[in-house]
Amino acid sequence: xxxxxxxxxxxxxxxxxxxxxxxxxxxxxxxxxxxxxxxxxxxxxxxxxxxxxxxxxxxxxxxxxxxxxxxxxxxxxxxxxxxxxxxxxxxxxxxxxxxxxxxxxxxxxxxxxxxxxxxxxxxxxxxxxxxxxxxxxxxx
Numbered sequence: 001x002x003x004x005x006x007x008x009x010x011x012x013x014x015x016x017x018x019x020x021x022x023x024x025x026x027x028x029x030x031x032x033x034x035x036x037x038x039x040x041x042x043x044x045x046x047x048x049x050x051x052x053x054x055x056x057x058x059x060x061x062x063x064x065x066x067x068x069x070x071x072x073x074x075x076x077x078x079x080x081x082x083x084x085x086x087x088x089x090x091x092x093x094x095x096x097x098x099x100x101x102x103x104x105x106x107x108x109x110x111x112x113x114x115x116x117x118x119x120x121x122x123x124x125x126x127x128x129x130x131x132x133x134x135x136x137x138x139x140x
Contacts, residue, residue, distance in 0.1 A: 001087060001094050001108070009107050017107070018100045020082060023093040032090040034123055038140055044089050048115075053128060053136035062111040062133030068102040075137055077125055086117040095121075 001019065009017040023031070032044055041047055059071045072079050079098045085108065086093050101108065101118070109116055112131055119126040128136040 001092070005108065005110070009104070012107065013104075017104065018096065020095040020097065023084075023095065025091070028091055028093050031084075031093065031121075031123070035090065038123060048089075053126075053138050056127075056135040056137055059135050060133040061105070061109060061129045061135060066105065066133075068105050069098075071135060072098075072127070075125075075127070077127070077137075077139075080120050082121070084119050084121060086119070087114065090117075 001017070001022070006017055035047060036042070036044065039047060039050065039052070041050070056071060056075060059074065060066065061068075069079065079102075081097060082095050083098045083101055084093050084095055085101065109129055111133060115128065115131050117126050117128050123140055125137065125139045130136065
């Protein structure tokens with residue numbers, strides 16, 4: 001996660017953002033390779049251009065009362081205890097408790113700046129939150 005987000009969170013809440021851990025570059029590479037394999041892609045840029053994602057209607061992450069838990073419930077995705085969030089082409093991935101991600105989502109995802117992917121470690125599903133608030137998903 002970007003240092004500025006960590007600093008902003010600490011200033012606002014008075015404690016560190018509750019990241020379980022950040023994945024190492026080699027762990028990120030394994031996830032990226034697994035993702036490319038699952039979608040039969042040659043490079044990660046193709047992943048962000050593919051049309052296999054469906055739009056989640058009725059939700060926008062840039063709304064003041066956005067509820068990530070409700071979005072997952074609407075998608076019928078069981079929320080795992082631990083969840084991954086990707087910030088940069090699967091080169092920077094953090095693991096958080098789902099409840100913490102949901103509670104602090106507005107501190108983690110910055111509208112107009114961030115496109116993030118939220119997924120489980122087995123890549124059974126991916127939820128993509130675009131910089132303009134639209135939410136897309138794919139179940140594998």
